Amino acid sequence: MTGIFLQTDALHIGYASRSVSGPLNLSLRKGELVCLLGPNGAGKSTLMRTLSGLQAPLKGSILLEGIPLEALSPLELARKRSLVLTDRTDPGNLTAGEVIALGRTPHTNWLGRLTPVDQQQIQTAIDLTDTGFLLSRRMPELSDGERQKVMLARALAQDTDLILLDEPTAHLDLPNRVAMMQLLHRLARTTGKAILLSTHELDLALQTADRLWLITRDGTLHAGVPEDLVLNGTFETAFARDGLQFDRQTGGFRIRLTEEGPVVSLAGPDSIWLRQALAREGYRIRADGGYLLSVEESGWKTTDGQLFTTIETLLAHLRNQLFQ
């Protein structure tokens, strides 16, 4: 098969005392962005560490372009795959430019001197990640988002066909999380690299990943295109737990609250925001019966004919009517 960069063959991962997952038969193609998802403790980190070569597999093998991982020297491996780790590194007073240049380590001579080829690769990495304006800044002065981009640029400068990122969005705020995922998606497309990242960002992963690797709590791994995994219910089962409900319509999770209150039925066009507010208040929403609310253009009308233009006043009215 062409284009497959990483492949695992009956891989078992875990620790001497405890097997975490396996057998895993996975493949990762060039130009593909794969997100590894799973609840905490399912084995995401163990799988990332094993695929990175930082931890030995229990059984089975990992092949990079058909070559077993353990047959590669540390240097050969470093020229095939690069890492971005979760842990916040503290590279002291290094400037962002110096950190990115360190990515060339597996390619430089014994003194680490940079050749014009190295400079070229560093520049490419800087251009791809748009980090040019950060180069002379020192690492401790950078924001979390900037720092993560610099670490990614460093991985790109390493010039490998495979990049593994362990929770690259963990310390970022929402806009930076989105920007990071967009950047990774674009990189997979434009550079043809195989990119694997573990993340907790379910909704972002659903939108940007070419494929998902979904580990469930029992250690089973489901691989597939995000939409397939959603439609066949795998996604829902992987994360299902009390009080959390996956909404296949919107692709998001809904918090399930207690449903013991009075029954309310809605007439007119559906409004998810009204539903959300009613659910939070504890009303049971049914197709018919109970207290009828009609949704109108100008607001919400109750059975006694009153019109409310804000949900707040509507809820206050309902409270008076139904919880006396």
Add this chain to the structure above:
Amino acid sequence: MTGRLLIGCLLLAVAGCLILNIGIGSVAIPPGEIVRILLDGKSDDEAWLYIVREIRLPKALTAILVGSGLSVSGLQMQTLFRNPLAGPSELGITAGAGLGVATVMLSGGSAASLYAIRQLGLSGSWLIVAMASLGSAAVLLLVLMIAGRLKDNVVLLLVGVMIGTMTLSLISIWQYFSQPEQLQEYLMWTFGSLGGVVDDHLTVLASVVAFGLLLAYASSKALNALLLGEQYARSMGLTVGRARTIILLSTSLLTGSITAFCGPVAFVGIAVPHLTRALLGTSNHRLLIPASALLGSVLLLLCDSIAQLPGTQAVLPINIVTSLFGAPVVIWMIVRRHNFRSV
């Protein structure tokens, strides 16, 4: 490159301080005459020729070896421990070297003191260097093992002080059974001295320090990679175990040999790397290693010049001068805590 320019300036500074250092003493010698003696080996005054060649030049060269060796040793330790407060004397490594020296003396059944190492022959001094380096390496390994379990940088300093105290206690047992005059000699050794390292001893010290410095320079790429932490270094193809062994070897040789011959010289190893980083504004070891070596030489030559107490006949022990200059630097670093984690 500004880096090369700075190295050039530092080289000139070393030359200047060398001439200053040689010129100062109970007999003042004019700079022009020193240059003539150093370059031509001739002088109008036979006494001057003797003083420079036999006493002051060896001492100044020892100062350069001690300054460069301890600085580079401290720099490597700070990167290896990822801790700006690491240094040979601060983490008890010099005490380990002292223990190594004491072991030789004891097992030899000799009543001689540590100070008597200067009286030993060539083979004896190699043995002392080997044992001092082994002692350093043993303490270094111990501290490294403990450091893996610590999160706080200052705590490592405390552990280092404890281990240093423990090591010195072992030496004290031996001291306890010694004669008063030997104790006095030991006390002299703890003050540190750059004098008296001549001929064969100077050759031994110079070759060991040169080898240690070369090892350090060869490790500069590994040290740079280690700045990002062990996992990143490994992911970039570095064989961390091997790199660490070479760094340990270099650090132990530098600290061990210098301590064996000159006694403990405090604070140079911890302070000079910081001054160098501040001066160069970089953490790149390919520049930092030569620059630290040169700046360390300059500082030790200056400290030794101050120790001569120009204008008097008295001479202060070198360890006192370096402590007076170095301890405030360390306090300043701890107080400026916001920048304190920066290696």
